[in-house]
Amino acid sequence: MSGFSDSVTSLHDLRTVVREFVDERDWRQFHSPKNLSMSVAIEAAELMEHFQWLRPEESHQISAEKIAEVADEMADVFCYLMAMANELDIDLSQAFERKMAKNRMKYPAVEFRGRFGIDDPKPVSE
Amino acid sequence: MSGFSDSVTSLHDLRTVVREFVDERDWRQFHSPKNLSMSVAIEAAELMEHFQWLRPEESHQISAEKIAEVADEMADVFCYLMAMANELDIDLSQAFERKMAKNRMKYPAVEFRGRFGIDDPKPVSE
Amino acid sequence: MSGFSDSVTSLHDLRTVVREFVDERDWRQFHSPKNLSMSVAIEAAELMEHFQWLRPEESHQISAEKIAEVADEMADVFCYLMAMANELDIDLSQAFERKMAKNRMKYPAVEFRGRFGIDDPKPVSE
């Protein structure tokens, strides 16, 4: 264990772990961005499966055991996202910052307060 | 711009941006883990759409314009992943480290060299 | 309009329409089962997007306009599913019948009454 934690670890450090894992197994040959985009989507569906039959409010109150399973699936999505960032040489933090700037313009806080989802808006009650 | 970059920015910093964006709009009411898992999967599909009809080798050679679009979609997936980490109070770096340790046990480098995908193994040529 | 309707139209008739549409455009060259599986997943995500921020009970009460949009997305998923059945020469009705027989064995009605989802079981209240 190298003691990773969200409060101190950089994305660069995490991406390096992915890169080494892939290189040690000579798996870059399978890691076309096309294939990796499928991997991200497949892992996202496995993540979603944990919540499939829960009511939204139930999904806030899952057990510690279930949380651990969900965390594993989130790690899988994240891992493939970083593998793709490695292949396409994309700085994910910069991409995130740029996209959030767009989101702030698209959804001004005053106008959208309590009224929409992050990316796919939905009026609350009308 | 706060000058984010993978080499220095921590996941904590990125997660704080998501949290503030969500709180300023009072959108936590929509952010059940169930709904967020759907969001991750929907954005993952939009990411995949960029590669749908490309041959795997073509997907390595996309234009700078296309790279920017792909980076936007990756940011969306990442953003919802962090929103979910915020809701469930999951340290994504730790979850990643734990999952990678499992992956190293499941796929020893010597045995799987050149032979499998990261999570869903596939013999190369037999 | 050829007057299709669920009460009389066979899957063979629908599959023929897909086949002709694809052949008239010379699109079979893009229709590898791999690509078509991506298409099914992408359209499934677009279908899901219509329900992303709705509460489950709200999703029963969508407007006629929304129903028409949802029906369009369902048609897209269905269309790619048939394109894949065409490529792999799979009889979808037979596959369905075989899978339902497995489901009946896996989920005996007496035992699972009111207790599980179709494929991914979930105890209701314990």
Add this chain to the structure above:
Amino acid sequence: MSGFSDSVTSLHDLRTVVREFVDERDWRQFHSPKNLSMSVAIEAAELMEHFQWLRPEESHQISAEKIAEVADEMADVFCYLMAMANELDIDLSQAFERKMAKNRMKYPAVEFRGRFGIDDPKPVSE
């Protein structure tokens, strides 16, 4: 076995099987369109998983055993699609016919011959 086959079975007959299966288990309580849209997407991802690391051309030449597994996953997608059609009272054959008419207008055969995918167009080589 009731001897279903694409050449003779109507969608109505298949939908009736789904309806009875669901009613016998009292599972309609879980079958909000929202939940069913998640189910369609989850099964679509499981279908895609079979092709994740294959090259497109390899995906045409899968073994009989693999075909059977793929057929099972296609049946799952199809099953949830019909469960959703049942819940929302949508005639899938009519929806398909209407959507194909739109597709024919959007992609005239003369203009798009050999040049695009079904729904998300992509110039072949320019």
